[in-house]
Amino acid sequence: MDTDPPPSDVELRRERKRTKWAFVALIGLICAAVAGGAAWVLHADTTDHWLAVHTGTINEPGPYYGFWSGFGSDLAEFGILGAIATGVYQLVKKYNCHEPGCWRVGTHPAAGGQFLLCYRHHPEYKGKRPTHEMIERLHREHITQQAAIHDRLNEIQKRLAPGAVHGDARVDSADERVSERHEMDNHHTQ
Numbered sequence: 001m002d003t004d005p006p007p008s009d010v011e012l013r014r015e016r017k018r019t020k021w022a023f024v025a026l027i028g029l030i031c032a033a034v035a036g037g038a039a040w041v042l043h044a045d046t047t048d049h050w051l052a053v054h055t056g057t058i059n060e061p062g063p064y065y066g067f068w069s070g071f072g073s074d075l076a077e078f079g080i081l082g083a084i085a086t087g088v089y090q091l092v093k094k095y096n097c098h099e100p101g102c103w104r105v106g107t108h109p110a111a112g113g114q115f116l117l118c119y120r121h122h123p124e125y126k127g128k129r130p131t132h133e134m135i136e137r138l139h140r141e142h143i144t145q146q147a148a149i150h151d152r153l154n155e156i157q158k159r160l161a162p163g164a165v166h167g168d169a170r171v172d173s174a175d176e177r178v179s180e181r182h183e184m185d186n187h188h189t190q
């Protein structure tokens, strides 16, 4: 038997702290970028000359020849890099856990595949990695459920088969289907 307690407050707090630090790091990066931009503006003469030399914008025939044969020719590569970055972003969005703020890979479908969740946020796993026992139990439950649904459908089909030709029978079967669904719902909630 599994006797691990569910994720404690300490663990949850630790996770929240980790998210907070990621946020702080992001803010730090933005600040560094802003500081870099400010330094560039303040020392414009030096940086512009350095940039001009290193991007090949000076000492070439014509004012823009150097740009297009130097740094400018790399612009297409930035487009490719952008496309790759977008692709990676889309992939992350597709496979990361649907729990807001969670960065784990979510591979466990919930609610009939509407959500992909990590083991920690999947309601059936209760915050723990699925153990071998849990996998076996859920598998057995799934098979039992499928068999029950299958039996029920067979039963309904048998009951409908003699009368279900055309016309009125179709109306009857629709009514019956509704009542069957109610019965099944009741069965599930028990």
Ligand SMILES: [Zn+2]
Residues within 6 Å of the ligand: 097, 098, 099, 102, 103, 104, 106, 117, 118, 119, 120, 121
């Ligand atoms: Zn998650």
